[in-house]
Amino acid sequence: MxxxxxxxxxxxxxxxxxxxxxxxxxxxxxPDEREASRLADLFKALSDPTRVRIIAALLNTELCVDDLANLLDMSQSAISHQLRLLRNLHLVQFRRSGKHAFYRLVDDHVRDLFQRSREHLDC
Amino acid sequence: MxxxxxxxxxxxxxxxxxxxxxxxxxxxxxPDEREASRLADLFKALSDPTRVRIIAALLNTELCVDDLANLLDMSQSAISHQLRLLRNLHLVQFRRSGKHAFYRLVDDHVRDLFQRSREHLDC
DNA sequence: TAATCATATCAATACCTGCTCATATGTTCA
DNA sequence: TGAACATATGAGCAGGTATTGATATGATTA
Incomplete structure (x- = not known):
């Protein structure tokens, strides 16, 4: 209007x-429509407790799907679905090694954003 | 497990x-369950384009509901609902002045997080 | 090659979200 | 007080999301 x-x-x-x-x-x-959507998508990636825990688990190491499923006490399917989502939003990537797919954060921006937000919670 | x-x-x-x-x-x-949920809620607040635009609009000024509705070309009701959500998550607060309710960001943490994320988009 | 293991994907379901429309609440001013 | 204005709220609907269970894909090893 x-x-x-x-x-x-x-x-x-x-x-x-x-x-x-x-x-x-x-x-x-x-922001224009495009920037608003991209920002919303970035935050949406972190707007679910399971994904938050996945990102947290990957802060300092790579992990395979099964490691994550065991660690977070979730089904392999659920974790795989969430990883695909995080992959599509370019927050994580993976390398294949034999039967395993090792996932890691794509870069330090994600780590930064996550850690900083975590600190903000204390206030 | x-x-x-x-x-x-x-x-x-x-x-x-x-x-x-x-x-x-x-x-x-x-993170424990509580921290994961709180983090997810924080990000959830910013995970919608309309709320992203509201936060952006409030970065440097306060605005009343009608200002926001006009500026973002959305209904008064839609904006009011989103503001309630942002209020419940303690991202915005408001003061009454006559017939108007002027909304503003609660503190600099929100501003920081938002601006920083915005910069990360460029990479 | 067959069996096995690790991961990905599909379909279905239950739940959640964002908006609209109608209406309620609350404030100002005549 | 009553009319007009600003905001808030509730119900309902359409679309989206997270998980499960079954199955498919793809790599490894016997």
Whole structure:
């Protein structure tokens, strides 16, 4: 509605728009649709306790699917599904070694974001 | 399963447990159930494009519900529902002033986390 | 090659989420 | 007080998500 005829009319005709000074401060920070979705997707990756635990487990080491399933006391299927999701969002990657698939975090950004958020919880 | 009889038996009897060395690195980082949930909830708050845009809009200013609804081109009801959610998760708070309710971020942690994540997107 | 192990995927289900519409609450002002 | 405005809330629906159980794929080893 920011560019709707209705709002423009208000601005031009009678100054009734609620708080133009505040809106002016807000507008420069607004992400476009694409950025908002990408940010939401990033956070969505970490918005489930199981995935949080997976990321935590991978902070300092790689692990195979079965290790994760045992460690987190979840079914192999459940872990595999969540790993695929994390893979699709480019938070984890894996290497094959014989029968095993060893998963690890893709880079330090994920680690940073996760650790920092963890610290914020204490406040 | 980490403490299940089955796993203990493996450790004691035949060393078949998949990767004890890797698991040893993972275990110290594991959050308990409560921390995992709290972290997931924090990320869940930011896991929706509408809420991302709300947080972005509030980075440098407070805004009332109607400002937000106009700015983001969403219904008053939709914004109000999302604000309640963000309120419940303690990411935003508000002050009443006459008929208006001015919402703002609760503290700099939210701002920090958001901005930092935004930067990470570029990589 | 056959049996086995590790992982991935499919289908089904139960639960959760985000929005709308209608309505309620609460504030201001005539 | 009553009308108008700003916000909050509840019910309901459509779409999304997390898990399970069964099965498929793919690598290893006997």
């Amino acid at each position: 920011i560019n709707s005829p209705n709002l423009v009319a208000k601005e031009v005709c009678d100054g009734q728009e609620t708080h133009p000074d505040l809106l002016a401060k807000a507008i420069p920070n607004l | 980490i403490n299940s009889p089955n796993l203990v038996a493996k450790e004691v009897c035949d060393g078949q447990e998949t990767h004890p060395d890797l698991l040893a690195k993972a275990i110290p980082n594991l």
